[in-house]
Amino acid sequence: MPVASAEIVQSQSQAQASPPSRIGRKAISGYFSQEMSLAMHLCARRRGISLQDLMAEAFNDVLRKHGESPIGK
Template sequence: MSPRPSLASRLAAAAGTAPAPPPVSQEPPAAIADKAPSPIAKARQGKTMIAGYFSQDMARAIKMLAVERGVTVQALIGEGLDAVLRQHQRHPFGER
């Protein structure tokens, strides 16, 4: 099975012209990766994401509470995780 033709090659065939070949880099992929580090927001450096899937009703309720209190959803999640840690006699981190 051959790969699907690119849109550029299909348009060129319809126009009756040969498609231009894709640009070829002279540098090995590792050198390219070294040049462009992925940008990470300062607030996220040294941190990791904790996520979960919840119902739409739960998401809506949390977002509304965040707006009512004038805080972010992340702050509410941090508050909730701190409460769970305290409940299990663990030191809360107070991250918001």
């Protein structure tokens, strides 16, 4: 099988294995202190939103701070 075809098949199988909420999205991760992790989780919980939504809000704030347009979720 040519490489391009193999990549397409692999991409399709990964998309089928992903939950619908992840299709077309890319993970961004980092390593933070336990204190930062706890603070972020507690903040999200107090506001009744997911950690992912809280992080999207924070990333959009950083984009605005640096003169970029916010992207959304």
